[in-house]
Structures are given as structure tokens and as C-alpha cells.
Amino acid sequence: MFISIDGGDGTGKSTQMELLGQWLRRQGHNVLICRDPGSTPLGEAVRNILLDRHDLHIHRRGEMLLYMAARAQMVEEVIRPALEQGKTVLSDRFLLANVVYQGHGGGLDVATLWEVGRVATDGLMPELTIVLDVPAEVAAARIKGPLDRMEQQGAAFHARVREGFLSEAARSPSNIVVMDASGSVDDVQAEIQSVVRSRI
Numbered sequence: 001m002f003i004s005i006d007g008g009d010g011t012g013k014s015t016q017m018e019l020l021g022q023w024l025r026r027q028g029h030n031v032l033i034c035r036d037p038g039s040t041p042l043g044e045a046v047r048n049i050l051l052d053r054h055d056l057h058i059h060r061r062g063e064m065l066l067y068m069a070a071r072a073q074m075v076e077e078v079i080r081p082a083l084e085q086g087k088t089v090l091s092d093r094f095l096l097a098n099v100v101y102q103g104h105g106g107g108l109d110v111a112t113l114w115e116v117g118r119v120a121t122d123g124l125m126p127e128l129t130i131v132l133d134v135p136a137e138v139a140a141a142r143i144k145g146p147l148d149r150m151e152q153q154g155a156a157f158h159a160r161v162r163e164g165f166l167s168e169a170a171r172s173p174s175n176i177v178v179m180d181a182s183g184s185v186d187d188v189q190a191e192i193q194s195v196v197r198s199r200i
Helices: 013-026 041-052 058-082 093-104 112-120 135-140 156-169 183-198
Strands: 002-007 029-033 088-092 128-133 176-180
Touching: 002 013, 002 093, 002 156, 013 029, 013 183, 029 058, 029 128, 041 058, 058 088, 058 093, 058 112, 088 112, 093 112, 093 156, 128 156, 128 183, 156 176, 176 183
Parallel strands: 002 088, 002 128, 029 088, 128 176
Antiparallel strands: none
């Protein structure tokens, strides 16, 4: 099974995915965890450009295509082989994030982003996407340390991103589940496990 965890910056995705991976392993699953962008040499290089190179001006279309290239490599090199081996794959973000950040947040055409994404992933999509949702100001307060390029986009941008996640989830309620992530780490994890248990 292929599951992604998504949501705005500061919603707790990485923490919850690690806990979910531990829980699935205790249930006997062979789990692979990856992050988008990243998880391949190309993906990590692209991640560095997209998130850490504050000296570069990157147009939204260029930004979008860099994310797509990293994802294409991760699908072919990491995700598809793992699924073929019967592993459960957990991805910290996937195509939905691209659609929301560069589309709803950045102004690119959402339908076009989905189409480009289908080409980049060769049609491979998560069977379940969990979107962790908290108010943008709460998420911003949770982020510790220096902000990366996307985290620095400003409050209005991140408000559009949050609305984008909610909008896309409303369009695909069967495979995108929105979860209130404002509770404790343990409470949120319990809800995630309940949703995943019902799908596997």
C-alpha cells in the first residue's frame, strides 16, 4: 500500500509519519519511508535547490518542474520497486503538495499541475493521503529554526495553501482524508492509525 502524509508546514507530518511507520512495522508490515522531494541523489540535490538556495530566484513554473523531476526519479528509483516487492510505502508529501503550493498558493493552473503530475509519476498515486490540518498561525508558531524558501512565503501564501488542501480534499474525499492536527501527538497518531487500519 502507498500512503502519503501531507499538509502545511508545521502541521507535524514528519513526526506522525515516523510514528505511523513504527506502528505498521509492529503490525508486521515491511515499511519504506521516503520524502518528496528527496530520497534519491537527484531528489536530494533538487531539494537543496528548492528549499535552501535563498540566493536563487525560481519562477513558479520552474519550481513546479523541479519538484516534478525529483518526484519522477523517486517513483522510478524508490517507490515503484518497493511496491513491487510488497512493501508499504509512506511518503512525506507527494503530488498533492505540488498542486497546492504551486497551484492554489502560487497561482499556477491546478488542472495543468495534476496533468503534469500524472506524466511525472507515470500515473502512480497514493491509495490514501492524510492531510494534517491546523490554522496557519498555529502551524507557523510550531516551526523552529531558520525558515526554508517555502516556509518564508508569507502568511497570505500559507493561508491559500491551507485552503488549497481543504479544497482538493473536498474534491477527492475517498482518498484524501483531512485530520485535525491541533491535538496532542498521541491523539493525532491514534486517529491516523484508525484511518489506516480501515484501509489495509
